Amino acid sequence: MTTTQERRQEYRALFKSNVEKRLLVDKAVRIIVFACVIIAIIPLGSILVEVFKNGAAALSYEFLTETPGAIGSGEGGIGPAIQGTLIIIGLSSLIGVPIGVMSGIYLSEYGDNKLAKSIRFFNDVFMEFPSIVLGIFAFLMIVLILGHFSVWAGAFALSLIMFPIVARTTEESLKMVPVTYREAGTALGLKKWVITFRIVISAAKNGMITGILLSVSRIGGETAPLIMTILGSSQFFSSMDVPMDALPLRIWRLSLLPYDSAQLQGWGSALVLIIIILGINLGIRYYFANKRGHGLIGRLIKQGVSKQK
């Protein structure tokens, strides 16, 4: 039985409406998906604009160097906070980087057994622990035992946030070094640690530095663990055993004060902090993205989602 002209017309209309509907849905999804991207970027733009706009008004030489003035007076500055942030970053790196690097070496060079697998797994899980809990841990381990708030406690807490990131990025970078490099070292009769430090690490240097700097930019903005460890202060650093200030803490304190001048100083501190953090972040990304392609950076961003066996 042949299809009549009318039937054919009908089929054609059905087909057309079906395709049209599907294309319409497709178009709608495209628009929605694009809108998602825009919606996500708006806050970033707004934050940057507001911080730079409001923060710029607070900036001055005094603001960057002096101790905070009386509450609500709008005088003084955030000198101790800037100094404290630099000190705490330096100290936590002192603890966190060696442990992280050695741990990464273990995972990459000796990491083919059950223990290493569980370390890798818990390392990734540890990376996502709430930072405030790590702060309490440092409080219990150091502040409570010493009996006073201490800069070491803050550095310890931040090093806990830092070392898993360093470990994972070190592992990833070491694994990218061709095995022939190691074989060459072995063929020369070198000891394993010499091979690792002199050959493998120098080949993987860029990736490791990226990881370390990313972890620095991460801990630079951490606030919660500092509340119970270095507490905050309005004086310049004097000793390891007294409270110290840091930029994120200062921003938090200022934002709680009901004065316009405090709010302005808060924006100023936020500007300084965001310049430090985004500066490190953008700097390494720009520098290494040109050098190494985006493979490694993509991996760093996943922050601990393992692709390994």
Added chain:
Amino acid sequence: MVRARLKPEKPGKLPISDKVFKIGATLAGVYVLIMIALLVFQLFSESYPIWEEDGLSFIVGTDWNAVEDRESFGALPYILGTLATAALAMAIGVPLSLGIAMFISDAPAKIGGPLGFLVELLAAVPSVIYGLWGLFVFRIYFKDWIEKPLHDAFGDSIWLFSGTPFGLDIITASVILAIMIIPTVSAVSREIMKAVPQQQKEAAYMLGATKWEMFRLAVFPYSKTGLIGASILGLGRAVGETMAVTMLIGNATGIAAIPSSFFKPSQTMSSIIANEFVEASPASLHLPALIGVALVLLLIAIVINVVAHILVTRMLKVKEGAINN
């Protein structure tokens, strides 16, 4: 210069320096396990007084009073507050992140790269700056444009929209949280969507699928587990986030903190710790109670993250198998 050792080592026997090196590396690796064990042990032993005193009623109680002689601690409102804000943040943030991941995984590298980079920059902004921005910028617009109209329209009939639309409440904190989990969820989901074998996508296209149908037929069924894992990873982040939430949630305590409406102030586990930890006296039960809250928070976070990592790594493993075959 590296000097070659001419004397060959006996096979199977490590020189002392290598032994030390291996032990050092292993210790550094084990450090993370020690820290986790110590962390759980310390939190438990320091919060022991509150478990001894209240037992399970610490978890299900709703009172929170640190005044001397009238002390009573119940963590339920904060547990609920954490779950409510995290759930809301997921409801807002996960669809957005999936959309972003769809866009970027499918866009040409020239557009996808920079856009992905911009989204990831969201993760670099410190939490306290989200709080500051939320407090002084976002809250004002959100209150005027979204909360007030919703409240005026439905406030009397739907309990979710009752309360005072003041901007320091559950919904504001959740929206900020949602923004903060977007980079995590979208970056992981993007990797997972990219892990879908090209042949699958091409097969869908060959059947005449549109782009959306390709995602629906080829990408989503294949990457379902991984995408769920990615979302749970975002949940883990939302549960532990402190500063921005503390600054925006309004900080109610006790029974008032039980979340019942979008426009009510509440409190999360991490925010009550941030708010009260410094003032808590070690002599009273206040400090053990806060540490007990931290222990509960930690256990929730561990469960969430372990599940998420298992799901995500399993997915990415499948990918490598599929590509190699």
